[in-house]
Amino acid sequence: MSERTIRLHAFCSVKGGVGKSTLATACAKLLAKGGRVPVLVDCDLTGTSLADGLRLRAPAVTLLDDGSINLEAPPTGQFLSVEETRARRGRRRDALRGDGQKWKDKPLPPPYFNDPLNYAFLTGQPARVDALLWRHERDDRVLYLPSSSTHDDVIQSVEWFFGQPFDWARSFAWTLDGLAHQVPALTDVVVDLPPGIWGFPHEALVLVSTLLLGEPMPDDYPPWHAGPVRWAPNPFLVTSRDPNDILPALEYVARQRARVPSLKPVVNRDTEGLNALRAMARARVGPLLEAAGLHETLERVAEMSGLARLFWNGDVAVDGEHREEFREVTRTLRLEDEP
Ligand SMILES: Nc1ncnc2c1ncn2[C@@H]1O[C@H](COP(=O)(O)OP(=O)(O)O)[C@@H](O)[C@H]1O
Ligand SMILES: [Mg+2]
Numbered sequence: 001m002s003e004r005t006i007r008l009h010a011f012c013s014v015k016g017g018v019g020k021s022t023l024a025t026a027c028a029k030l031l032a033k034g035g036r037v038p039v040l041v042d043c044d045l046t047g048t049s050l051a052d053g054l055r056l057r058a059p060a061v062t063l064l065d066d067g068s069i070n071l072e073a074p075p076t077g078q079f080l081s082v083e084e085t086r087a088r089r090g091r092r093r094d095a096l097r098g099d100g101q102k103w104k105d106k107p108l109p110p111p112y113f114n115d116p117l118n119y120a121f122l123t124g125q126p127a128r129v130d131a132l133l134w135r136h137e138r139d140d141r142v143l144y145l146p147s148s149s150t151h152d153d154v155i156q157s158v159e160w161f162f163g164q165p166f167d168w169a170r171s172f173a174w175t176l177d178g179l180a181h182q183v184p185a186l187t188d189v190v191v192d193l194p195p196g197i198w199g200f201p202h203e204a205l206v207l208v209s210t211l212l213l214g215e216p217m218p219d220d221y222p223p224w225h226a227g228p229v230r231w232a233p234n235p236f237l238v239t240s241r242d243p244n245d246i247l248p249a250l251e252y253v254a255r256q257r258a259r260v261p262s263l264k265p266v267v268n269r270d271t272e273g274l275n276a277l278r279a280m281a282r283a284r285v286g287p288l289l290e291a292a293g294l295h296e297t298l299e300r301v302a303e304m305s306g307l308a309r310l311f312w313n314g315d316v317a318v319d320g321e322h323r324e325e326f327r328e329v330t331r332t333l334r335l336e337d338e339p
Contacts, residue, residue: 003227003228003229003230004180004228004229004230005187005229005230005231005232005339006180006186006187006188006189006229006230006231006232007187007188007189007231007232007233007234007339008176008188008189008191008208008211008231008232008233008234008235009024009027009188009189009190009191009234009235009236009333010190010191010193010204010205010208010233010234010235010236011023011024011027011190011191011192011193011235011236011238012193012197012201012204012205012235012236012237012238013193013195013196013197013237013238013239013245013249014195014196014197014237014239014245014248014249014252015195015239015240015242015245016046016195017195017240018195018238018239018240018245018268018269019238019240019268019269019301019307020044020192020193020195020238021042021044021048021050021053021192021311022268022307022310022311023236023238023266023268023301023307023329023333024040024042024190024191024192025040025050025054025142025192025310026307026310026318026326026329027040027190027329027333027335028040028142028144028188028190029140029142029316029318030318030326030329030330030333030335031142031187031188031190031335032140032141032142033140033141033318033319034330034335034336036187036188037141037143037183037185037186037187037188038142038143038186038187038188038189038190039133039142039143039144039145039179039183039186039188039189039190040142040143040144040145040190040192041113041145041175041179041189041190041191041192042113042144042145042146042147042192043113043147043172043191043192043193043194043200043204044147044192044193044194044195045113045114045147045148045153045154045157045158045194045200046154046157046158046194046195047149047151047154048147048149049112049146049147049148049149050144050146050147050192051085051089051110051112051134051144051146051149052149053310053311053314054136054144054310054311054314054315055082055136055137055138055314055315056082056085056134056135056136056137056144056146057079057080057081057082057085057134057135057136057137058079058080058084058085058088058089058109058110058111058134059075059076059078059079059080059110059111059131059132059133059134059135060076060078060079060080061073061076061109061110061111061131061132062074062076062131063109064106066106067108068106068107068108069106069107069108069109069111069115069132071107071111071115071116071119071127071128071132072127072128073128073131074128074130074131075128075130075131075133076131079134079135080110082137085110085134088109088110089110089150091108092107092108092109092110092148092150093150093151093152095108096108096150096151096152096153097151097152105118105122110134111131111132112145112146112147112148112153113145113146113147113148113175114147114148114153114156114157115127115132116129116132116145116175116178117168117171117172117175118171120170120171120172120174120175120178121167121170121171124170124174124220125174126174126175126177126178126179126181126182126222127175127178128178128182129145129175129178129179129182130178130179130182130183132145133145133183134146136315137314137315138315140315143183168199168200168203168204169200169203169204169206169207170218170220170221172200172203172204172207173207173217173221173222173224174221174222176189176222176231177222177224180229181229191204193205197237197249197252205235205256205259205260205263206259206260208231208233208235208260209233209235209259209260209261209262209263211224211231211233212231212232212233212261212262213261232339233262234262234333234334234339235260235262235263235264236263236264236265236266236333237249237252237253237263237264237265237266238266238268239265239266239267239268240267240268240269241267241269241270241271241272241277243280243284246265246267246277246280246281246298247281247284247285249265250265250281250285250288250289250294250297250298251285251288253265253292253294253297254285254288254289254291254292254294255288255292257292257293257294264297264299264334265297265298265299266298266299266300266301266332267298267299267300267301268300268301269301269302269303270300270301270302270303271302271303273300274298274299274300277298277300278295278296278298281295281298282295299332300332301328301329301332302325302328304322304325304329305322305325306318306321306322306325306326307325307329309322
C-alpha cells in the first residue's frame with residue numbers, strides 16, 4: 001500500500017482566551033472548503049467545549065444494554081438535530097451529577113473526546129472514533145470531536161492533569177491512530193489543546209515533534225513509522241499582544257527548539273503590525289531568540305470581524321463577506337503549503 005500523508009495542525013497557548021479554538025475551527029473550515037477532509041479534535045478538557053460555541057449535531061451512537069456508548073461499534077451514519085443534541089448533553093450532565101464514578105468508564109451519549117481517550121487509556125487500543133464524530137448543522141464538511149464541558153467530566157480530566165499517573169500522550173496517540181485508520185479519506189487532523197504549555201499540551205507537542213523527527217516511540221504506542229500513514233505536523237503557539245503572554249511563549253519556542261522544532265508563534269488579534277511586536281521581542285528576549293535562530297519568527301493574525309463572529313453566531317462562512325480575511329488566515333497557517 002502506498003503511504004498516505006495526514007497533516008496534523010495543533011494550536012496551543014500559554015494563556016486561555018487568546019484564540020486557539022477560533023483559529024483551530026477556522027483552520028478546519030478552510031481545509032474542508034479547499035476539498036480536504038479534516039477532523040477537528042477539541043482537546044481542551046478544562047471546561048470549554050466546541051459544542052458550546054458551534055451549532056453541532058452529535059452522532060447517533062450504538063448503545064450497550066446499560067445505555068452507555070458502545071465504543072467498539074461502527075458509525076450508524078445518523079445524526080441528532082442540534083436541539084436533540086442539547087437535550088442529550090443535558091441528560092448526560094444530570095446522570096453524572098452526584099454519581100460521576102458510576103459512568104466514568106461507561107459514558108452516556110453524546111460522545112466526547114474524553115471517551116475515546118479514556119477507552120485508549122484503559123485498553124491500549126483505539127475506540128471506534130469514527131463513530132463518535134459530530135457535524136455542523138450547516139454541513140461545512142468538517143468532522144468534529146468536541147470535549148465535554150460537563151463538570152464531572154472536567155473534574156476527572158483535572159484529576160488526570162495533576163493527580164494519578166496518566167500517559168496522556170499514549171492515549172492521544174491511539175486516538176489519532178484510530179482516526180487515521182478508520183477514516184480512510186482523512187487528510188488533516190486539527191487539535192485544539194488546553195491552555196498552558198505544561199502537562200498535556202507539552203506532551204502533545206512533543207508527540208507531534210516525535211512524528212516530525214521520525215524518532216522511535218515507546219513500545220505500547222501505535223506503530224507510527226511502519227506506515228502506511230505519514231504524519232506531517234503543523235503546530236502553532238497562539239498568543240495575545242500582551243507582553244506577559246508573548247514573552248513566555250517566545251521563551252518556550254526558543255528553549256524547546258530542539259524538542260519541538262516546527263512550533264510557530266502567532267500573535268492573534270493584532271492591531272499593531274509585526275514591526276512593533278518584533279521590536280518588543282528583540283528588546284526583551286532577543287539573545288535567546290537569536291541563539292535559537294528564531295529572531296524574526298513571529299506571525300500575526302489581525303483582529304477580524306469574521307473570526308469574532310464564529311462562536312457568537314455558531315458559524316461563519318469562510319467564502320462569504322469575510323473571504324479576504326480568511327485568505328490571510330490560510331496563508332498564516334500555511335494551509336496550502338506542501339506538507
Ligand atoms: N482574530 C480575532 N479577531 C477577533 N476576535 C477574535 C479573534 N480571535 C479570537 N477572537 C475572539 O476571542 C475570544 C477568545 O477566543 P477563543 O478562540 O475562544 O480562545 P481560546 O480557545 O484560546 O480560549 C472569542 O470571543 C473569539 O471570538
Ligand atoms: Mg478554547
